Amino acid sequence: MDFEVTILGSNAAIPTLSRGTTSQFVQCKQRHILIDCGEGTQLQLRKFQIKYQRINIILISHLHGDHVFGLPGLISTMQLMGRTQGVTIYGPTGIKKLLKTQLEAGGGYFQFTIDFIELEPNSSGLIFEDKCIEIINFPLKHRIPTHGYRIKEKPALRKLVKDKFDLTGVSASYIKKLTQGENIIDNRGIEVKSDEVTLPPAKTRAYAFCSDTAYTESILPYIQGVDLLYHESTFLDNEADRASETFHSTAKQAATIALKAGAKKLVLGHFSSRYKEINQFKLEAKEIFQNVEIPSDGDVFVIS
Amino acid sequence: MDFEVTILGSNAAIPTLSRGTTSQFVQCKQRHILIDCGEGTQLQLRKFQIKYQRINIILISHLHGDHVFGLPGLISTMQLMGRTQGVTIYGPTGIKKLLKTQLEAGGGYFQFTIDFIELEPNSSGLIFEDKCIEIINFPLKHRIPTHGYRIKEKPALRKLVKDKFDLTGVSASYIKKLTQGENIIDNRGIEVKSDEVTLPPAKTRAYAFCSDTAYTESILPYIQGVDLLYHESTFLDNEADRASETFHSTAKQAATIALKAGAKKLVLGHFSSRYKEINQFKLEAKEIFQNVEIPSDGDVFVIS
Numbered sequence: 001m002d003f004e005v006t007i008l009g010s011n012a013a014i015p016t017l018s019r020g021t022t023s024q025f026v027q028c029k030q031r032h033i034l035i036d037c038g039e040g041t042q043l044q045l046r047k048f049q050i051k052y053q054r055i056n057i058i059l060i061s062h063l064h065g066d067h068v069f070g071l072p073g074l075i076s077t078m079q080l081m082g083r084t085q086g087v088t089i090y091g092p093t094g095i096k097k098l099l100k101t102q103l104e105a106g107g108g109y110f111q112f113t114i115d116f117i118e119l120e121p122n123s124s125g126l127i128f129e130d131k132c133i134e135i136i137n138f139p140l141k142h143r144i145p146t147h148g149y150r151i152k153e154k155p156a157l158r159k160l161v162k163d164k165f166d167l168t169g170v171s172a173s174y175i176k177k178l179t180q181g182e183n184i185i186d187n188r189g190i191e192v193k194s195d196e197v198t199l200p201p202a203k204t205r206a207y208a209f210c211s212d213t214a215y216t217e218s219i220l221p222y223i224q225g226v227d228l229l230y231h232e233s234t235f236l237d238n239e240a241d242r243a244s245e246t247f248h249s250t251a252k253q254a255a256t257i258a259l260k261a262g263a264k265k266l267v268l269g270h271f272s273s274r275y276k277e278i279n280q281f282k283l284e285a286k287e288i289f290q291n292v293e294i295p296s297d298g299d300v301f302v303i304s
Numbered sequence: 305m306d307f308e309v310t311i312l313g314s315n316a317a318i319p320t321l322s323r324g325t326t327s328q329f330v331q332c333k334q335r336h337i338l339i340d341c342g343e344g345t346q347l348q349l350r351k352f353q354i355k356y357q358r359i360n361i362i363l364i365s366h367l368h369g370d371h372v373f374g375l376p377g378l379i380s381t382m383q384l385m386g387r388t389q390g391v392t393i394y395g396p397t398g399i400k401k402l403l404k405t406q407l408e409a410g411g412g413y414f415q416f417t418i419d420f421i422e423l424e425p426n427s428s429g430l431i432f433e434d435k436c437i438e439i440i441n442f443p444l445k446h447r448i449p450t451h452g453y454r455i456k457e458k459p460a461l462r463k464l465v466k467d468k469f470d471l472t473g474v475s476a477s478y479i480k481k482l483t484q485g486e487n488i489i490d491n492r493g494i495e496v497k498s499d500e501v502t503l504p505p506a507k508t509r510a511y512a513f514c515s516d517t518a519y520t521e522s523i524l525p526y527i528q529g530v531d532l533l534y535h536e537s538t539f540l541d542n543e544a545d546r547a548s549e550t551f552h553s554t555a556k557q558a559a560t561i562a563l564k565a566g567a568k569k570l571v572l573g574h575f576s577s578r579y580k581e582i583n584q585f586k587l588e589a590k591e592i593f594q595n596v597e598i599p600s601d602g603d604v605f606v607i608s
Contacts, residue, residue, distance in 0.1 A: 014384055015377070016350070039344065040347060043319055043321065069343075076373075105372075143411065
């Protein structure tokens with residue numbers, strides 16, 4: 001099943017002609033999720049040919065403009081293009097008032113429902129689950145309340161080993177329970193243990209999004225072992241003081257978090273416009289963590 | 305002196321990769337004015353290499369998102385790029401609350417002042433003047449309160465005819481009054497009439513902006529004889545009913561207004577995305593008014 005992250009914007013603070021402000025599109029098992037929505041996100045979605053009407057979950061990290069100013073435009077476009085399916089927006093307390101003020105100023109009537117789930121500052125926990133995925137939020141360390149998010153597959157069913165199952169002689173109606181990990185006794189009293197006739201499911205994959213944040217190890221429990229970690233790196237090491245003052249991170253700090261979390265791959269982003277040589281972020285991060293990527297807008301990271 | 309209008313966005317409702325939503329930049333005698341500010345306007349300003357920090361007057365027609373969703377991002381970028389000069393925003397009642405809600409959600413501190421001049425529905429009159437230009441607003445006919453704007457040069461000084469002035473024998477200290485159109489009597493009792501030694505100033509130029517609006521002749525008194533008229537044309541003639549229902553205009557209606565106003569040139573815009581052949585707008589308008597232009601984003605109209 002697909003699990004892909006598309007970088008829609010990778011610049012900090014100000015959009016430029018080559019890099020938009022923060023936004024990412026995550027497709028996970030037919031779930032279509034937008035994370036953050038800086039100004040111009042609807043155009044990035046169009047540019048990278050993403051079917052934005054399929055998005056039904058929007059996760060907003062915090063209310064700084066470069067993460068949220070594209071939201072009213074995207075919602076308006078969804079409406080103008082005839083959307084009827086609802087959308088749920090998760091974000092910090094205040095997101096509902098902010099968006100409704102903008103949409104209502106234009107006298108907006110919407111033919112689809114917008115549900116808001118406002119997350120308390122410093123809260124963490126499960127915010128969404130269905131049969132395929134679960135999403136948690138966790139607190140980042142920024143100037144205003146800011147949430148990180150982790151999107152994780154739910155465990156699939158165990159894999160039936162057909163030859164072994166056939167030898168048990170029990171009815172095929174027990175396969176479901178066995179692949180769910182349950183041991184069974186059939187109506188003739190034959191006992192079959194799940195792990196005798198099935199193999200463990202494929203490992204569940206996970207993606208974690210951490211922007212904007214100062215260096216903080218308090219996030220490690222939430223992102224431990226993720227397959228792909230996005231961690232902001234607004235600055236290079238020579239501006240570590242500035243990073244600390246503004247509650248942002250350096251490339252080295254992001255790499256240190258990736259290392260300590262045991263992440264498999266790290267994607268950097270939220271690059272300050274002051275840097276013209278973005279590859280320097282990769283070089284600095286690689287001193288600490290090898291598997292690191294510096295994305296261009298439009299890059300897709302497949303979690304396999 | 306320069307008087308130029310740059311089209312920053314010419315699409316209706318939804319931005320596309322080739323056309324932004326409504327925004328225009330007007331440079332008139334060292335005044336730098338932005339009219340409307342759809343999402344992505346800051347990127348259009350960047351793309352067309354306009355020095356956006358010089359903008360000190362922003363005129364907003366109405367609070368539909370395609371005319372205003374780019375405003376918080378532009379203001380934020382002005383701040384982040386170190387602006388200290390103030391800006392004055394003119395717009396419908398509600399513009400202040402709308403913008404402040406967005407800027408304050410991010411905990412925004414601004415090192416420059418933002419003054420708001422809120423215009424009452426259906427109001428008209430002089431809203432700005434300095435020694436060089438004057439700006440009036442006037443009501444358009446739309447679903448929510450919407451303002452048109454006219455930017456007009458003030459009359460320049462009359463031109464001194466040096467040979468004739470020298471023959472009068474009066475002191476050069478009287479030149480200022482004479483070029484201002486005043487007759488003088490000098491300290492020796494010599495009388496000089498202004499029109500004997502000066503020629504009339506060049507005709508004052510004017511630009512009028514009318515978007516969004518249904519066809520309405522009520523705007524004619526405000527735009528009479530303008531050198532350049534921007535009038536929205538969301539639809540073609542075959543959708544005149546739809547134009548009427550949604551309080552928009554067709555290309556033919558815009559051309560009729562230009563004709564009746566005695567405008568010298570008409571620029572159309574706010575084209576619905578449903579039309580792929582934009583040139584059709586020109587053909588329909590030309591049946592009624594010859595000097596009509598269909599802009600691409602970035603086109604500059606010089607008023608000479």
